[in-house]
Amino acid sequence: MNRFRNFMYGRYGFDQFTRALIICSLVLSVMMNLTRISWLILIAYVPFIYALYRTFSKDIQRRTHENMAYMRFSGNLRNRFVHLKLYLVGTKSHKYYKCSKCKQLIRVPRNKGRIAITCPKCRNEFIRRT
Ligand SMILES: [Zn+2]
Structure with a gap:
């Protein structure tokens, strides 16, 4: 455990963007499995490898900026869904x-x-x- 802590010292670690990348990778791997074309599974590894890279990265500032951009993007998306729901439900009319x-x-x-x-x-x- 101590060796792991030493290894992780000064590295970025886990955040929301990394979590989203891993989820994306899992979804892609399921989708690529359905196609039955074996080499397509490699596409699913791309976000996963990037997630690993981010976790062990020492460029903390850049990783923080990436995560902030992701949070802005996903926040906008969530807001849009809420507005769409209100529009469809039509509480005003x-x-x-x-x-x-x-x-x-x-x-x-x-x-x-x-x-x-x-x-x-x-x-x-x-x-x-x-
Ligand atoms: Zn009734």
Whole structure:
């Protein structure tokens, strides 16, 4: 354990970007296995080798910058997914009600006044203000 600690001294180690590279490598290896073309598996090793290289790298500043860039990129991606979800769900134009009988979530357009809502699942009818 001591030898390992000495070896790792001054080296970068593990971060989020390395983790993403390893996950990427695993996903690629599964995908390449499905193609049944044996040499394609080499592609899956590329992100894995890069992950190892980053972990044992002594250029800590550069690795930190890479990780920051990755975090920015993945953060943007996550934000986009959240916005896409909100857009698809449409909380501004629609309201959500739970059916009083079967608890089914029902989406109804907003600003329609008092309307009778019929549950598509159990045909239960109830009146709500939208
Ligand atoms: Zn219902």
